[in-house]
Amino acid sequence: MDQIDARVIGELKANSRIGYADLGDAVGLSASAAKRRVDRLVERGIITGFTITLRSERTATTTEAVVELFCRGTVPPQALARALSQVPEVVEASTVTGEADALVTLRARSVSDLETALEKVRDLPSVDHTRSAVILSRVIESR
Structure with missing residues (x-):
């Protein structure tokens, strides 16, 4: 896991519904590269799910x-x-x-x-x- 992966995870923690284009913009990647990063983090078991939180x-x-x-x-x-x-x-x-x-x-x-x-x-x-x-x-x- 590198610094970009860590930034991707940080963005997803803040908003798991963020689109790949916005995620890519936030971490300096294209939308497709951001998607590949997320897919790789899921495949490696670093990201195990996406969820919502309720008040x-x-x-x-x-x-x-x-x-x-x-x-x-x-x-x-x-x-x-x-x-x-x-x-x-x-x-x-x-x-x-x-x-x-x-x-x-x-x-x-x-x-x-x-x-x-x-x-x-x-x-x-x-x-x-x-x-x-x-x-x-x-x-x-x-x-």
């Missing part, structure tokens, strides 16, 4: 919590991912160091819905217990 306050899912997950025994990350994918309110999950085995972010329409989702997580066979904190406001949010 939760503008959608119906405004209630969020971060949940520390404590598992029974050793649970492989893939098994944890399969189990947590059964709960639609889980929007992010990561294995971590420290006392907890994983950190999970839940997003729901209301406190009641959040509580129901948390109960679903607690009922998963590999989960021993949880510790959660409701998010009041975001101070910094990355793209």
